[in-house]
Amino acid sequence: MKKFFHLIKANIKKEYIEMKRYWPNTLSMVLTIYFIFLAMFLGIQFVGDPNQADTNIQYVIVNYIFWYLTLITLQGPGFTITLEATRGTLEQLYMSPMGVWKIFLSRQIGTVIIHFFIIVVLLFASMLMTNQWLNISPLATLPIFLFTIIGMIGVSFIIAGLAIIVKQIQAFLQIMQFILMALTFIPLSVAPFLAYAPFVKGIDMIRQIMIHNMTLADFTWLDYALLIASAAFYFAIGIFTYLRCEKIAMEKGLLGQY
Amino acid sequence: MGSMIEVKSVKKAYKKRKTKERITAVNHVSFTVNRGEILGLLGPNGAGKTTTIKMICGLLVPDEGTVVINGYDIKKERLKALRHISAVLEGNRNLYWRLTVRENLEYFAGNRGFGRKDIHSKIEELLSLFRLKKKEHELVNNLSRGMQQKLAIAVAMMADTDIILLDEPTLGLDVETGYEVRELLRYITDKEGKTIIISTHDMPVVQDLCKRTVIINEGKVVTDEQVDNLIKLFETRAYSIKLRSPLSDNQLQLLQEKIPMHDYHDHMLEVTLEQDDDIYILMDILRDKHTKIEKMDRTTVDFEQVFMTLLKGEGYNEKVLSSH
Ligand SMILES: Nc1ncnc2c1ncn2[C@@H]1O[C@H](COP(=O)(O)OP(=O)(O)OP(=O)(O)O)[C@@H](O)[C@H]1O
Ligand SMILES: [Mg+2]
Numbered sequence: 268m269k270k271f272f273h274l275i276k277a278n279i280k281k282e283y284i285e286m287k288r289y290w291p292n293t294l295s296m297v298l299t300i301y302f303i304f305l306a307m308f309l310g311i312q313f314v315g316d317p318n319q320a321d322t323n324i325q326y327v328i329v330n331y332i333f334w335y336l337t338l339i340t341l342q343g344p345g346f347t348i349t350l351e352a353t354r355g356t357l358e359q360l361y362m363s364p365m366g367v368w369k370i371f372l373s374r375q376i377g378t379v380i381i382h383f384f385i386i387v388v389l390l391f392a393s394m395l396m397t398n399q400w401l402n403i404s405p406l407a408t409l410p411i412f413l414f415t416i417i418g419m420i421g422v423s424f425i426i427a428g429l430a431i432i433v434k435q436i437q438a439f440l441q442i443m444q445f446i447l448m449a450l451t452f453i454p455l456s457v458a459p460f461l462a463y464a465p466f467v468k469g470i471d472m473i474r475q476i477m478i479h480n481m482t483l484a485d486f487t488w489l490d491y492a493l494l495i496a497s498a499a500f501y502f503a504i505g506i507f508t509y510l511r512c513e514k515i516a517m518e519k520g521l522l523g524q525y
Numbered sequence: 526m527g528s529m530i531e532v533k534s535v536k537k538a539y540k541k542r543k544t545k546e547r548i549t550a551v552n553h554v555s556f557t558v559n560r561g562e563i564l565g566l567l568g569p570n571g572a573g574k575t576t577t578i579k580m581i582c583g584l585l586v587p588d589e590g591t592v593v594i595n596g597y598d599i600k601k602e603r604l605k606a607l608r609h610i611s612a613v614l615e616g617n618r619n620l621y622w623r624l625t626v627r628e629n630l631e632y633f634a635g636n637r638g639f640g641r642k643d644i645h646s647k648i649e650e651l652l653s654l655f656r657l658k659k660k661e662h663e664l665v666n667n668l669s670r671g672m673q674q675k676l677a678i679a680v681a682m683m684a685d686t687d688i689i690l691l692d693e694p695t696l697g698l699d700v701e702t703g704y705e706v707r708e709l710l711r712y713i714t715d716k717e718g719k720t721i722i723i724s725t726h727d728m729p730v731v732q733d734l735c736k737r738t739v740i741i742n743e744g745k746v747v748t749d750e751q752v753d754n755l756i757k758l759f760e761t762r763a764y765s766i767k768l769r770s771p772l773s774d775n776q777l778q779l780l781q782e783k784i785p786m787h788d789y790h791d792h793m794l795e796v797t798l799e800q801d802d803d804i805y806i807l808m809d810i811l812r813d814k815h816t817k818i819e820k821m822d823r824t825t826v827d828f829e830q831v832f833m834t835l836l837k838g839e840g841y842n843e844k845v846l847s848s849h
Contacts, residue, residue, distance in 0.1 A: 269638075269640070270638025270639075271638070273635050273638050273639060273640045273641075274635060274636060274638055276635060276640075276641075277631065277632055277634075277635020277636060278635070278636075280631075280632075280635075281621075281624070281628075281632050284624065284628060285623060285624075288623065289623075354618060354622070355614075355616065355617075355618020355619065356618065356619070356620070356621055358579075358584055358614055359614070359619050359633070360636065361583075361584055362582055362583075362584070362607060362610065362611065362612055363607070363636045363637055364604050364605070364607035364608040364637060364638075365604070365636065365637065365638055366604055370636055514586070517583070517584065517585060517586045518585075518586045519540070520537075520539055520579075520585050522584055522585075523579075523584070
């Protein structure tokens with residue numbers, strides 16, 4: 268456990284160092300998100316009365332946040348594998364007695380914490396600038412967010428498994444952006460069956476809280492059961508798939524950049 | 526003094542991406558390395574050294590056979606086995622080029638579950654031992670090839686494992702840096718009591734550092750011997766002969782046929798005999814034209830000659846070792 272903690276610390280630090288060292292990239296990313304937020308919030312002001320007709324725009328903002336976080340989370344390990352296989356450090360990662368999936372999990376935790384922090388700060392900055400307030404209520408949203416992310420991380424491991432075997436997954440990641448858009452943007456009331464898809468249930472619950480001012484007590488036990496079961500299921504499937512692929516890669520000699 | 530690494534009849538074939546043809550890179554290789562032993566893994570390009578090393582460190586699963594590390598089967602208990610192994614793999618791709626020297630050391634230590642406090646003094650020690658202290662905040666990207674290689678070795682040392690695998694640690698280094706790396710390796714091998722496999726083409730490295738050598742060619746073990754024994758064996762077979770008169774064409778022809786390992790110019794004949802009895806053949810060739818010998822000495826052999834001789838010709842090797 269202590270070792271895992273050190274592993275997480277080392278990987279968060281690496282992420283942080285690289286963001287700081289390549290700050291022009293980081294800055295342009297941050298500014299882009301900030302301007303998109305601003306534009307959307309200003310949209311509420313210009314379109315009309317914020318108290319009534321603008322749930323639509325609030326939807327778009329919450330959706331955008333999740334689309335962004337989902338994209339970052341899902342691409343993480345797959346992208347790392349493709350990149351580090353060509354740079355040659357992948358094999359060194361595979362020499363760690365901690366197991367590579369734990370390294371990737373630590374990196375995911377680091378990525379999520381850092382990007383979540385950026386998003387929250389920018390969100391508040393934009394709300395302040397435009398004086399339009401979403402109901403953030405962290406006590407309600409954070410626990411749901413946690414389970415949602417666990418499911419997402421699961422799916423990211425499926426993509427990682429694919430990446431070690433196929434390596435060229437850029438095209439796939441591009442298409443995935445649109446699938447993600449569908450998953451994060453379509454409300455469950457429109458397509459109820461999507462509740463079984465990964466992480467959709469959690470996002471829907473958070474939307475209910477942030478936009479419709481619901482509280483944790485407003486959800487049924489069924490909602491929670493679905494949320495937790497979905498997270499556990501996709502996480503387990505993700506790790507399992509990834510470990511299978513890892514084994515195939517070691518049998519076929521796919522870890523190096525031959 | 527049990528065996529630390531047991532390689533048991535491992536086989537590995539790769540499928541070529543394009544042609545789908547299978548090439549057998551390693552073909553039933555077996556050897557063991559004892560605790561504290563320094564083994565040189567030699568062989569020409571494409572012999573299967575890297576493939577063997579990757580199977581030992583669990584990056585490749587053998588098609589057949591097993592590798593046992595300190596009692597753990599690398600296939601069944603991979604992560605437990607990996608606690609005992611660190612490796613510097615071929616080339617200069619073992620490090621993060623966008624991190625500094627110190628950050629690399631810290632990151633890889635963290636990846637093995639070490640906390641920053643646990644390793645603080647170890648990092649200082651390694652930085653000064655590897656003479657990297659002045660460069661500790663330099664990006665790896667800006668280091669010379671030699672420094673990168675030193676850092677890669679330092680990162681492997683950082684892991685503090687019983688076993689270190691080094692795949693061509695001096696490849697692509699200039700003479701001076703190569704020498705420095707060799708001295709560092711000597712320090713490690715002398716002091717720490719670690720079990721080490723060095724794959725290399727660099728014969729001075731073998732002669733200086735390795736007690737024993739396994740030579741593989743085309744995926745098979747051709748020799749598994751103590752380096753000293755091999756050199757002694759060959760010392761009795763290498764002669765430097767000064768002649769009074771030149772050799773005739775016919776004599777040269779015979780030499781070519783019977784004693785292929787020779788070199789002749791300016792009345793000097795250097796020969797390496799394949800077996801002890803070949804000395805009579807040599808004498809017969811010289812007697813043929815009554816060639817007078819002015820002086821005849823045993824030559825000191827270096828490991829390079831031994832290596833080249835061992836690789837020449839199938840079956841030759843059994844002759845050498847059985848006559849020994
Ligand atoms: N991933 C791979 N896919 C296909 N063929 C491979 C792969 N890795 C190695 N080979 C082939 O296997 C054989 C053995 O290669 P290996 O790299 O083990 O040799 P080596 O002894 O390390 O050679 P060198 O001295 O050049 O480093 C070679 O013929 C090589 O072309
Ligand atoms: Mg090699």
